[in-house]
Amino acid sequence: MKRRIAIAGGGAAGMMAAVAAARAGAEVTLYERNDRVGKKLLSTGNGKCNFSNMDMSSAFYFSRDMNAVEHILERFDNQAALSFFHGAGMLTKEKRGCLYPAAEQASVVLDVLRLQMQKEGVTVRTDDKVLRLRPREQGIEVVSERGSALYHRVILACGGKAAPKTGSDGNGYALAQSLGHTLVPVVPALVQLKCGEGWLKAVSGVRTEAKIRLYVDGRPAAEERGELQFTDSGISGIVVFQMSRQAAYALLGKKQVEARMDFLPEFEEGAYQKWGRERLADRDGSQSVEAFFTGMLNKKLMLLLIRLAGLKPTEPCGRADEKKLRKVLSLCRDLGVSVTGCHSFENAQACAGGVPLSQVSENLESLKQPGVYFAGEILDADGKCGGYNLQWAWASGYIAGRSAAGKKDT
Numbered sequence: 047m048k049r050r051i052a053i054a055g056g057g058a059a060g061m062m063a064a065v066a067a068a069r070a071g072a073e074v075t076l077y078e079r080n081d082r083v084g085k086k087l088l089s090t091g092n093g094k095c096n097f098s099n100m101d102m103s104s105a106f107y108f109s110r111d112m113n114a115v116e117h118i119l120e121r122f123d124n125q126a127a128l129s130f131f132h133g134a135g136m137l138t139k140e141k142r143g144c145l146y147p148a149a150e151q152a153s154v155v156l157d158v159l160r161l162q163m164q165k166e167g168v169t170v171r172t173d174d175k176v177l178r179l180r181p182r183e184q185g186i187e188v189v190s191e192r193g194s195a196l197y198h199r200v201i202l203a204c205g206g207k208a209a210p211k212t213g214s215d216g217n218g219y220a221l222a223q224s225l226g227h228t229l230v231p232v233v234p235a236l237v238q239l240k241c242g243e244g245w246l247k248a249v250s251g252v253r254t255e256a257k258i259r260l261y262v263d264g265r266p267a268a269e270e271r272g273e274l275q276f277t278d279s280g281i282s283g284i285v286v287f288q289m290s291r292q293a294a295y296a297l298l299g300k301k302q303v304e305a306r307m308d309f310l311p312e313f314e315e316g317a318y319q320k321w322g323r324e325r326l327a328d329r330d331g332s333q334s335v336e337a338f339f340t341g342m343l344n345k346k347l348m349l350l351l352i353r354l355a356g357l358k359p360t361e362p363c364g365r366a367d368e369k370k371l372r373k374v375l376s377l378c379r380d381l382g383v384s385v386t387g388c389h390s391f392e393n394a395q396a397c398a399g400g401v402p403l404s405q406v407s408e409n410l411e412s413l414k415q416p417g418v419y420f421a422g423e424i425l426d427a428d429g430k431c432g433g434y435n436l437q438w439a440w441a442s443g444y445i446a447g448r449s450a451a452g453k454k455d456t
C-alpha cells in the first residue's frame with residue numbers, strides 16, 4: 047500500500063516536499079488555504095524569483111541550531127536545486143552569484159513546480175485550510191475547512207508570519223504548538239528599520255553606498271556594505287534588511303540598538319584625514335560651506351550633515367568654525383541613528399525563529415509527534431537576501447518529503 051501523506055501549505059517548501067514525496071512513491075495530498083498555490087513565490091526577487099545562490103554556506107543563515115541547518119543544506123545544496131529545476135526543464139541564469147530562472151519570471155518557477163506536482167499525481171486541495179491535526183492509532187487525522195481525512199504522515203509547511211497577505215500568517219505555529227512544540231520567538235527579518243531621528247524626513251528617498259554597523263548595547267552586532275536608503279522614518283535597503291533580524295531580537299530583549307553609517311567606505315581613514323586636512327587648509331574663505339563640501343556625497347545628505355554639524359550651508363567658509371567643518375568631514379564617515387523598531391511582518395520578506403530544529407530529527411520529523419514533519423520557514427532557520435530563504439525551502443522540503451515517504455537516502 048502506498049504511504050498517504052498530507053502537506054499543509056502550498057508554498058515553496060510544501061510544493062517541493064510534495065514532488066519529492068510523490069517521486070519517492072507516496073500518495074500525496076497538498077492542502078493550500080489560498081485559492082491557488084505559491085502566492086508568495088510570485089512576489090519573490092521583485093517578481094523574478096532569486097531561487098538560490100552559487101555562494102552557499104551556513105554563514106548566510108541564522109538559527110539557534112546551526113549544525114542542523116548545515117546538515118540539511120549539505121544534503122540538498124544549490125547544485126541539487128539547480129539539477130531539480132534543470133531536470134524539470136527550467137533554464138536558469140546567474141547574476142553576481144544569485145540564481146534566477148532565465149525567463150526572469152517568478153511565475154516560471156511556480157509553473158514548473160505545479161507541472162511537476164501534476165506529473166507526479168499530487169492532489170492539490172486549494173481553498174482548504176488545515177485546522178487541526180489529531181494523532182490517531184493508524185496515523186494522523188487532518189481536519190481541514192472542507193472535511194477530515196487520515197494520513198500516514200503529515201508535513202507542516204505553513205510558512206512563518208512574513209507577508210501574511212500571501213497566506214502565511216503564523217497559524218502553522220499554533221498547529222506545531224498543539225503537538226507539544228515550543229517556539230523560538232518569531233520576529234520579522236529582512237525588513238526596514240525604524241529610527242528615532244527627526245531629521246530623517248530631510249533625506250527621505252536618498253540612496254547611497256554605505257558601510258553600516260549595528261551596535262547592541264554598545265557592542266558591534268553586525269556589519270554590511272552596500273546601497274542604503276533613507277526613508278521618512280528610518281533606514282532601508284538590502285544592507286539594512288541583512289541586519290534587521292539582529293536588531294529585532296535585540297529590541298525584543300529591550301536592548302539599545304544603534305546603527306552607524308560610513309558613507310565613504312572605500313576610503314582608507316588615514317588617507318581621508320590627510321585629504322580633509324589639506325582641503326581645509328586650502329579653502330577659499332569666500333566660498334559657501336555648501337560649495338566647499340559639494341562633490342563629496344549625495345547633495346541632500348551633505349546638506350543634512352552640514353546642519354547636523356551646526357553650520358549653515360550658505361555661510362562663508364572663512365567665517366565658519368573650523369571644528370564644525372571638521373565635524374562635517376567626520377560625519378561623512380560616522381553618522382549614528384538610534385534604531386527604535388522594525389517594520390511589521392506585513393513588510394518583512396522572512397521571519398526569524400519558529401519551530402526549534404532541536405525538536406525535530408535530522409530528517410525533520412517531529413520529536414514530539416512521530417509521523418509529523420516540518421519544512422520551510424516554519425522552522426527556526428532564516429537566511430540573508432540572495433536566494434538563501436528559498437534554498438532553505440527547497441532543501442528542507444525535499445528532505446521532509448523524501449523522509450515522510452520512507453526514503454532514508456538523503
Ligand SMILES: Cc1cc2nc3c(=O)[nH]c(=O)nc-3n(C[C@H](O)[C@H](O)[C@H](O)COP(=O)(O)OP(=O)(O)OC[C@H]3O[C@@H](n4cnc5c(N)ncnc54)[C@H](O)[C@@H]3O)c2cc1C
Pocket residue numbers: 054055056057058059060077078079080083084085086087089090091092095096097098174175176177203204205206208209212213214215217218394395396421422423424432433434435436437439
Ligand atoms: C516580497 C518577498 C520577496 C522575497 N524574495 C525572495 C527571494 O528573491 N529569494 C529568496 O530566497 N527568498 C525570498 N523571499 C522569502 C521566501 O519567499 C520565503 O522564505 C519562502 O517562500 C518560504 O517558503 P515556505 O513554503 O516555507 O512558506 P510560504 O511561502 O509562506 O508558504 C506557506 C504556504 O502555506 C499556506 N498555509 C498557511 N497555513 C496553512 C494552513 N493551515 N492550511 C493550508 N495552507 C496553509 C500559505 O497560504 C502559503 O501558501 C521573499 C519573501 C517576500 C515576502
